[in-house]
Ligand code: FES
């Protein structure tokens with residue numbers, strides 16, 4: 025099996041896996057970073073969202089070759105202590121129901137706010153449209169993204 | 178039930194105390210039943226035994242309070258709201274309370290119920306009494322130390338004050354309190370004095386959720402654990418003939434390939450009640466070092482299947498259900514007066530048929546479970562709503578003693594009824610037994626959606642008779658796949674309001690696995706009945722709200738014990754919904770639809786606002802008014818209520834699942850449409866303020882949503898919608914040409 029050097033949450037990691045292994049499963053099974061969730065495996069739900077060089081991507085649909093030399097951030101690396109303004113806004117608004125989708129939601133939201141720090145409600149809805157919340161905590165997700173934008177601004 | 182306890186059941190019966198070895202007091206109590214006669218809480222925390230008590234409170238000698246409860250959390254917030262109730266009566270500051278998931282790895286496994294909308298309702302008295310009793314013991318201890326009468330002491334946030342103004346903290350007297358007798362009578366707080374309940378408390382797991390800490394079953398890992406993915410029948414009605422695993426076995430990381438199914442069949446033979454509910458076909462378990470390796474190697478298995486029983490299709494079901502409605506083989510669930518006679522005498526009759534499809538639950542965390550079967554014990558870990566039942570079945574299947582089964586529950590990535598059904602627990606146990614390794618069975622999304630458990634497809638036919646401007650007869654017929662409505666549903670609204678009233682149910686036995694789905698049966702029945710009432714009011718040319726109020730006026734819930742709802746509480750939610758939604762006072766481009774409903778012991782009214790955009794009706798807003806008694810945690814309650822409404826909108830608009838040749842049309846979210854952010858309407862929730870015992874909240878806001886939007890669509894387009902999902906007939910979701918121009 026080939027060996028890959030990847031950078032996750034600022035640390036270099038060496039993993040020895042089959043080349044078709046999605047980044048999602050490398051994170052979860054090999055690197056013990058289980059915050060990134062499996063929901064569909066086909067890029068449809070957003071539960072597995074991570075940042076690759078700052079861009080939100082579906083880790084279930086990424087191979088290691090695609091992230092070669094790039095830097096991955098997962099929910100565990102977003103901040104040391106949960107203090108990122110988006111995480112704080114999630115707490116302030118008390119967003120989660122079951123909570124399973126929320127890491128993916130937070131990762132999508134943080135990358136979006138990096139590029140668009142003062143979004144309109146419509147822009148937030150468009151940005152978050154790709155992330156399923158089966159518990160339908162959508163109203164609060166929207167509110168938390170807007171709250172984070174305000175707190176960051 | 179009043180919130181002030183007038184119930185006299187012995188405190189000793191459901192709570193016991195002990196002093197902890199390291200200092201402090203431990204209170205063991207039972208939420209749902211009396212404690213066993215000889216049970217005593219341990220003196221060492223590592224020995225918490227959930228077989229004897231299903232929850233514990235520790236009061237440490239620094240005054241900190243920790244609540245241990247193994248109650249599973251499926252997203253409905255009980256892990257936050259139940260401890261709030263205890264803390265309220267115990268009179269401690271919420272910030273000094275810690276909530277811990279109970280450690281279940283004890284010698285005796287606990288037996289308990291994990292109940293969706295019912296947890297708070299059943300736990301209400303026990304939780305309050307436990308908190309209040311513990312407080313009384315602490316006060317008694319302080320009074321004894323001071324040599325004063327306990328009655329002259331008061332408590333605020335864990336500090337006891339006597340008449341002279343001296344104070345003692347709970348921590349100061351806890352060791353003495355632990356030695357006292359449990360008092361028989363204690364006073365409960367008046368709702369107006371609540372300091373914690375009724376105030377927002379953030380989800381207790383919020384930090385772990387927002388930082389990605391392991392919480393869910395899929396996140397659980399154990400030393401030496403391997404992963405299993407199962408090759409399942411490609412369709413319902415198929416069984417395994419043979420398979421070739423040579424390719425799979427040569428793939429990286431693959432440890433073993435085993436066939437399972439025999440043990441499940443043994444279990445089914447023994448316990449036929451479980452029989453109709455689970456697939457007995459052989460499955461092939463591919464065991465590998467990682468999840469991905471197991472998933473990949475599963476695809477490399479070449480399996481041959483053959484038809485075992487009939488392979489069914491939605492087209493067949495459609496015919497069968499219609500034949501049942503047309504036929505005569507009903508089980509009559511309730512019958513008042515004589516509907517036949519009333520129909521014969523009616524001036525006008527309205528009859529309509531409503532239909533709904535199968536629905537997968539689609540919990541975002543796919544089904545999974547960990548099992549480690551050894552000669553000494555069977556260790557099970559994962560997300561399950563019915564732990565006791567499943568532990569018992571595993572014991573039976575493996576021929577083990579129940580005391581050898583240890584089951585730990587994790588947080589669940591959604592339940593919706595799917596995790597009541599523990600097929601995955603049984604599978605994990607059978608795989609681990611076969612390979613004698615700790616293993617986690619993980620469903621792919623395709624396994625979870627494509628060959629899982631579904632809400633049964635159902636048709637309702639409703640017929641009403643009107644005579645002299647009054648509704649004189651109402652006949653509801655149900656035709657369902659596998660199982661029709663149960664127990665109390667026939668006594669929901671409008672039972673009791675119409676003199677001649679009958680509810681009949683019939684079912685077609687299918688080999689497609691069906692089970693409870695969030696708000697079972699009412700999730701579509703509410704939509705059907707409430708659309709019907711709307712149409713009936715149009716036929717009678719009466720005001721839609723007034724018609725409902727008039728019906729409620731006729732209900733005498735005191736005279737008929739079977740009636741489940743309260744006509745007064747129902748009228749109140751209707752009244753508030755009319756007011757809050759601006760019913761009848763909206764600008765002409767806003768079309769509204771109304772629904773009132775009762776289920777899961779709560780009363781709900783919802784109003785949908787629809788506007789036309791690009792010639793199509795769009796759901797803009799739902800106003801939801803809920804009477805669920807005292808709201809323990811308003812932020813959690815609002816989250817639940819909104820989630821239910823949006824879930825109801827989403828599934829009635831888009832949720833569809835059809836079968837052809839026994840195979841579902843969708844295997845994953847590319848072909849199955851769930852509601853997403855842009856389609857989400859605004860939801861405005863109001864809770865009726867009263868001092869009545871709390872009732873269900875996880876489910877009751879869902880059923881009315883479909884009917885509310887169907888009624889609003891009718892107002893907007895002139896079209897009645899009889900079939901869910903509403904997007905199934907796009908031509909009905911168009912505004913007629915002339916109106917667009919006009
Ligand atoms: S798991 Fe990657 S998008 Fe669903």
Ligand code: FES
Nearest residue numbers: 122123157158159
């Ligand atoms: S909170 Fe449950 S899936 Fe989003």
